Amino acid sequence: DQQVKQNSPSLSVQEGRISILNCDYTNSMFDYFLWYKKYPAEGPTFLISISSIKDKNEDGRFTVFLNKSAKHLSLHIVPSQPGDSAVYFCAAEDNQTGANNLFFGTGTRLTVIP
């Protein structure tokens, strides 16, 4: 049962334009949402997070939006750069057990075209 879903396996964007990566979730008890970026042959690296009590968090070129009523979040990258080409994973944290188990989506491969 996939609690976090990324329905777009891939996305191509021109350099300088906006990249929008989407993520849906089913568990309304998730406390935090995180985005990770993964390059080939490397582990995922943390990018940005948002608390479930907020609807927006911004860090430089990266902004995450959370719509709790729709159980949807998105990552905006503006402007997109070729170095942003990677697989992006959405993750949600469930603190019910006192441990920060992360539930990951299947990832979206972003290609930024120079």
Next chain:
Amino acid sequence: DSGVTQTPKHLITATGQRVTLRCSPRSGDLSVYWYQQSLDQGLQFLIQYYNGEERAKGNILERFSAQQFPDLHSELNLSSLELGDSALYFCASSSRTGGGSPLHFGNGTRLTVT
């Protein structure tokens, strides 16, 4: 460099065999997590240890076990291996649990079962 070290990078073994994957967390991190990523799948949480104690369990098979040692390194033991166990196994560490604290991932161990 995340500071998390996983060995070996690659492992090829036959069905029915047993292997041990090793992880050294970032200096000072007390929590260690193990994740499995099968082909075209998201990262599946297996198990978490905090300062030597098991903290949370995910979809970990009974054939798999893990432990965290007093020096905080961790080992994931996979036994009676099956073809379907072929995957990337990631270890991650964090300094605290919950609150959206990011996990820091190693570069993974690629296990191939033939």
